[in-house]
Amino acid sequence: MSEITPDLVRHLGVLARIQLSDEEVARLTGQLDVIVDNIAKVSEVATADVLATSHPIPLQNVFRDDVPADVLTVEEVLQNAPEAADDRFRVTAILGEEQ
Template sequence: MPENHAAPSEITTSTVEHLAGLARIALTDTEIETLTSELGSILTNIAKVSEVATPDVPATSHPIPLSNVTREDVVSDVLSREEALQNAPAAADGMFRVSSILGEEQ
């Protein structure tokens, strides 16, 4: 894969106007000027990152390596159904009874 370290394409007001048209966004002249500058800056910064993102630099999603802290899944003493339901405000058919959250039309 050839490396491309060419300078980013220049963002012009006509480029921003074209993109706004494709997105169907109405922009004022002031917004077009601001976006032209901001998008140009973004492209410049992306080009800088591309310069250092070489194949020998691993891709990362976080600056510090992370790992899950897990424990063995071991069955231990658990509550029986009756014990779990003994302090429930309402129970029916061996389950907790709760208020309906859906309207009657559901």
């Protein structure tokens, strides 16, 4: 039996502050009803003995180990910066006043 009615769709439209035409209400009533039915079907088979999965196959971390290496000096970092001051990148203030 259909849980989604045109009145419910209109109410949801009001809550979402969306003006819906009669055609949109009719179309959304059918679409939302199909969605609710599909969720009910999934709920029937999603029992406690079925493990939840986010992927159908096991995944493994493919990142390399994080190993410390040589780091750049401040001079090397700032050598191509358009502007630098006090060993930092100099950028335009975005808040309208200096911080």
